[in-house]
Amino acid sequence: MKIYKCSFCGSPIPPGFGITYVKKDGTILRFCSRKCFVSMIKYGRDPRKLAWVRKRLNKLMRAQAPKKAKTAKSK
Numbered sequence: 001m002k003i004y005k006c007s008f009c010g011s012p013i014p015p016g017f018g019i020t021y022v023k024k025d026g027t028i029l030r031f032c033s034r035k036c037f038v039s040m041i042k043y044g045r046d047p048r049k050l051a052w053v054r055k056r057l058n059k060l061m062r063a064q065a066p067k068k069a070k071t072a073k074s075k
């Protein structure tokens with residue numbers, strides 16, 4: 001099963017969770033939570049301007065950084 005990323009905040013969505021939204025033009029948007037769904041579709045917010053999105057992204061970046069270093073050493 002593929003793990004998709006949230007279209008709004010970028011966090012990974014575990015299988016069986018989240019909301020999938022299909023626009024009129026056919027683009028598929030996946031959201032991890034109702035909070036992300038409402039922020040993008042209803043309020044049209046910019047994720048870069050929201051503190052809680054930046055916090056989540058920073059967490060993800062911190063989690064991914066050591067993994068990349070390990071793979072680089074093994075090669």
Ligand SMILES: [Zn+2]
Nearest residue numbers: 006009032036
């Ligand atoms: Zn999200």
